Amino acid sequence: MFSRYCRSVLSVPATAPLRFTSCHRSGADMCVVDLEDSVSPHRKDEARQGAPEFFKDPSAPRCGIRVNAVTDPDGLRDLLALPHYPVRPSFVHLPKVESPRDIEIVDHVLGDDPPDLFAVIETPRGVQNLAAIAGAGSSLRGLIFGAADYAAALGIALDWEPLVAARAMVVNAARAAGLLAIDSPTFELGDVALVREEATKARRLGFSGKIAVHPRQVPVLTEVFSPDTDQLAHAGRIVAAGGNGVATVDGRMVGKPFFEESRRLLDEFGHPPA
Ligand code: GLV
Ligand code: MG
Numbered sequence: 001m002f003s004r005y006c007r008s009v010l011s012v013p014a015t016a017p018l019r020f021t022s023c024h025r026s027g028a029d030m031c032v033v034d035l036e037d038s039v040s041p042h043r044k045d046e047a048r049q050g051a052p053e054f055f056k057d058p059s060a061p062r063c064g065i066r067v068n069a070v071t072d073p074d075g076l077r078d079l080l081a082l083p084h085y086p087v088r089p090s091f092v093h094l095p096k097v098e099s100p101r102d103i104e105i106v107d108h109v110l111g112d113d114p115p116d117l118f119a120v121i122e123t124p125r126g127v128q129n130l131a132a133i134a135g136a137g138s139s140l141r142g143l144i145f146g147a148a149d150y151a152a153a154l155g156i157a158l159d160w161e162p163l164v165a166a167r168a169m170v171v172n173a174a175r176a177a178g179l180l181a182i183d184s185p186t187f188e189l190g191d192v193a194l195v196r197e198e199a200t201k202a203r204r205l206g207f208s209g210k211i212a213v214h215p216r217q218v219p220v221l222t223e224v225f226s227p228d229t230d231q232l233a234h235a236g237r238i239v240a241a242g243g244n245g246v247a248t249v250d251g252r253m254v255g256k257p258f259f260e261e262s263r264r265l266l267d268e269f270g271h272p273p274a
Contacts, residue, residue, distance in 0.1 A: 001175070002265060006030055006142065006182050006209035007225035008218045011066065013038035014047035014054070024060035026215040027222065034066045035078050036095050037149075044074045048081055055087035064091035064115065070102050079109045091116040093144060098125040100136030107137040114139040118182065122146025123153050127166050134177035142180030144211070145170045148187065158187070160198060164205070171206040185211040192220055199224040227269055235262035 010028035012019045014035050023031045033054040039047040055063050067078035082089065094106055097119035107114055117139045121127060127150070134143060145167050151158045167183065174181035183202035186195045195217045199210050209225050212218050227235070238254050239262050241247035246255040 001180075001206065001208050002225065002227050002269065003180060003208040004029060004226075004268060005062075006180055008212055008221035009182060009209055010212045010215060010218055011038070011185070012054075014051040014065075015039050015043050017050055017053055020054050021057070022215055024057050024063075026212075026218045028212060028215075028218045029061060029209065029222070030091070031061060031063045032066050032093060032211075033063070035074070036066050036068050044068070044077075048078060052085045052087070055085060055089060062090050064093065064118075065089045066093035066095060066120075069096040070094065070105050071096070071098075076109075079106060082110065082115075089115050091118060091141065093118045093120055095120040095146065096123055096126065096149065097121060097133055098123055099129055100132045103133065103136040103140055107139055110139075116141035118142045118144050118180075120144045120146045121166075121170050122149035122184075124150075127169055130169055130173035131176070134173040134179060140177075140179060142182055143170050143174040144182045145184045145207075147184035160201060167202070167205055167207075175206065180209070181207045183207040183210040185213045186217070187213060189214050192216060196220050196224060227265055232265065232269060235265045238262040239266060 006029055008028040009030040009032060010023050010026050011032045011034050012023040014033045033051050035044065035047045035051060051065060068075035070076060070079065092115050094102060094117060097103065103117060103119060106117060117137065118141060119133055121130065121143055126133065147163055148158055150166060151163060156162050171181045186198045188194050199221050202210055203224055210221050212221055234250060237249050238258050241249050241254065246253055
């Protein structure tokens with residue numbers, strides 16, 4: 001599913017305030033300030049104190065925060081601080097979610113009007129409990145796959161092929177629950193070609209976007225997770241062929257699911273130039 005909401009999701013450590021502006025100006029659909037694994041354990045308090053600054057730029061795009069896991073005392077401290085931010089994060093990434101209870105705790109702590117929640121699935125238990133997690137809470141908006149933690153938990157290399165099955169499970173659980181699915185970052189900072197290759201594979205599996213760990217990854221992700229002009233033109237021809245029964249468009253038989261998906265694509269990304 002293409003979605004403008006989360007094609008590129010740029011993350012920056014809360015301990016790197018000098019990089020906040022470049023994150024906001026990167027063109028990413030979402031910007032995330034991180035309190036979890038990009039912050040070393042002895043700097044967690046400093047990160048918590050510095051994070052509210054990230055939300056003060058009114059011209060920034062949608063901005064959110066990755067807290068520590070709720071099963072960790074730092075995660076609870078992070079959550080309890082959120083209601084006191086002068087400007088509220090519009091979403092929260094919850095790492096290492098392993099059961100619906102993790103989501104319910106956060107829903108409860110954040111009260112009546114919680115931000116959008118995204119559960120990061122990155123442990124074997126998280127993958128095992130995907131369906132229950134995806135159905136939990138009322139504010140869950142998406143699932144994120146965390147390849148680095150998942151590969152480490154399995155004791156396997158962080159390569160694409162061994163992780164395809166888990167990725168596909170995350171996408172399916174997300175879609176079954178009407179949620180967005182966002183892929184793990186590509187960590188090779190200097191290899192934009194690899195970012196494009198992995199983003200393209202993630203897109204083909206059904207992810208709507210991917211985390212970026214450097215601003216140079218952002219334009220590639222935005223491009224890969226957007227329909228191109230040929231796809232939009234094709235969708236336009238399907239919609240023009242009508243929504244009743246079946247029709248033939250570009251040599252292919254199309255019916256209801258094709259019409260519906262084409263309509264959704266055009267509604268979100270606009271009609272192609274005439
Ligand atoms: C992200 O959190 C990852 O573990 O890949
Ligand atoms: Mg992780």
